[in-house]
Amino acid sequence: MSHVEADEAREGIGAGIEDRKAKVSPRRQMLKEFWYYFSENKGAVVGLYVFIAIILIAIFAPVLAPYDATAQNRGALLVPPVWADNGSWAYILGTDAVGRDMLSRLIYGARYSLTIGLVVVTLAVTVGISVGLIAGYVRGWVDIVIMRLMDIILAFPSLLLALVLVAVLGPGLLNAMIAIALVLQPHFVRLTRASVMAEKQREYVTAARVVGASPLRLMVVTILPNCLGPLIVQATLSFSSAILDAAALGFLGLGAQPPTPEWGTMLADAQEFVLRAWWVVTFPGLAILITVLAINLVGDGLRDALDPKMKRS
C-alpha cells in the first residue's frame, strides 16, 4: 500500500468500497500455482496417475481380483500367462507353483505395499521431525548426542541394520515396518534439524519470543510450518524406499511370511523357478519396479514444484 492509500485508510476514504480481495482464495491460488509447476514435469504427472491407479487397485482389490489371493488350484500349477503357449484366459498372468492366480496375488499385494509405505513413512516422519526439531532448537549437548546417534544409524548399510533389527524383533511384517522406519528416520532428523537451525535465526522467531511464546509454541507453531517443504519431498521418496526395503526383507524371508501375497515374499517363493517359469518371478518384480518408479517421479516433481528457486516470475 502506498502512503496515499495509508492516508486514505486513516481518513476512512474508501471504507464503503467492497472488499478488494481477489476472488480466488490464497490457498486455492497456491494450489493452482503448485499444479502449474508440477504439471510442467510430464514424468511426474505420469507417475502421479500411475500412483493413483495403484491406490485404486489396492482399495478395490476384492472387486478386481478374479480369485482369492491364497486359493490354490491343484489342477493348474505353473500355468503360463495368457499370451504364452499353453496359456489360458482363466489365469491371465499365469499361476505359481501351488496354483495360485498371479494377477489376484499382485492386486492384493498392492495393499500390502501401500500399507507398508504409509505406516513406515508415518512412523519415520513423526519420530524424525520431533527429534530433529528438538535437536535443532535446543542445540548444545542434546543436539550432539542426537546427531551422533543418527550418524551411527546412517553409517550402517540400511538393509543390514534392518536385517539385524528384524532378527532381534523376530520376523513378520509389523516388525519389518518398525525396522525400516528406524532406518529411514535419520534422514528426517537431519533435514528437520537443518531447516530449524536456519529458520530459528529469522526475525519472526525472535519477534514471537519477545511476545513471550513458549519454546514448544515456537517450535511447533512458529518454526515447523516453515520447514515442511523439503520434508514433504523426503517423505515421498522414503515411501518408495520403504516399499523396496520391505520387499528386500520379504525376499530374505524376514518380512511378510507366506502365504501373504506381499511382492517381495512372492519373489522369494519363486526363486527356484527362475529358469522354468519366468512369469512367477518377473511380475512381482515389475510390480515393485513400476510402483517405486511412479513414486520417485512424483517425488522429483514435488521437489521441483516446491522449490522456490525453480519458480519464475
Added chain:
Amino acid sequence: MSAIVSAEGVSQVYEVKRGLFAKAAGLKAVKEASFTVEEGETLAIVGESGCGKSTLARILTMIEEPTEGHLTIDGIDISAGRSSDVKRLRSTVQIVFQNPYGALNPRQKVGAIIEEPLKINSKLSRAERREKAKDMLAQVGLRPEHYDRYPHMFSGGQRQRIAIARALILDPKILVLDEPVSALDVSIQASVLNLLADLQDRLKLTYIFISHDLSVVKHVADRVLVMYLGRPVEIAPKAALYSEPKHPYTKALLSATPATNPDDRGERIRLTGELPSPFDPPPGCSFNPRCPHANERCRTERPVLTEHGPTRVACFAVDEGRI
C-alpha cells in the same frame, strides 16, 4: 518527566569459539553503557555497523540478558532475572525489527500475526482478539480486509506497519525501533516515520530509535546517544548535538551526512584507519587510533561521560579544552 529506562554499566560479552584448540575469545559487544530514557521521549542511538546498537536493542527487549550491569525498566530491575518480572515487562517493552521481510512469519495470516501476542499473554476470546486486531490495523493505516491476507501479498512499507501493529497490540509503554525504516524506500520511510510520530502522540509511547541514518534521527529524536565500539561516547539533546557536536567521532559522523543545501555542507572530516577489532580494543579511549586530537593520556586512560552543558561526552580533549 521521569526516567522509564535506566541503564547502569550494562555490558554484553559473547563467547566466540575460534577453532578447536584456540581459547574462546570474549567479544565485548556492549561495554559499560549507562544512560536513561525519559518517559515519552525519543532517544536515538546512532553509530556505525558493529558498534553494539542492535545488541543494546536485544538487551532492552530482554531477548538477551546483559552479562554485567543493571537495567531498570519501568521500575523493575531486569538484571535480577526473575521470570515473573520479565513476563510483566513483555507487555511494557516491544520491538520493531529492521527487515520487514524477515520479521513476519510467511505461513501466518496478518490477523494471526497481530493476534499472537494476545493469544499468549491475555485471556481474550477469539472474537475480542479479532476486534482488537482489526482496530489496530486501522490505527497503523491498514484496512480491515487485510486481516485475512498473507505477508507476501504486502509491500515493505505495509509489512512494517503490520510489524508495528504486532508490537503495539499489547499496549506497551516503550517501543524499541531497530532501524525500522532503513530497509524501505525514501518515500515509504517518510510515511512510516509520520505514522510512528502519530502513534507516539496518541499512545504516549517512549521510543528508543536505533539508526545509522543521521538525517532520519534529526527528524525523530529528542536526544541522541552516539556509540563507538560498544561504548556511548556522547549523549546530547538533538539540537545541541547537531549544532555543536563535542566528541571528535560525532563530528566526523555528522560531517559525513549528505546535505542537500550546499551552504550546509561543512568541511568533511575524514577518519583514517579502520574500526578496531572488538576482540582486541585499543587501550585507553577506544577511538584514539583514529582520533586527530589524541594525546598520550588518551592512549592510556579511559575517558568517562562527563557533563559539558546539556551534553555528556567521554573525551579528554573536550575535558581539557583542547578542542
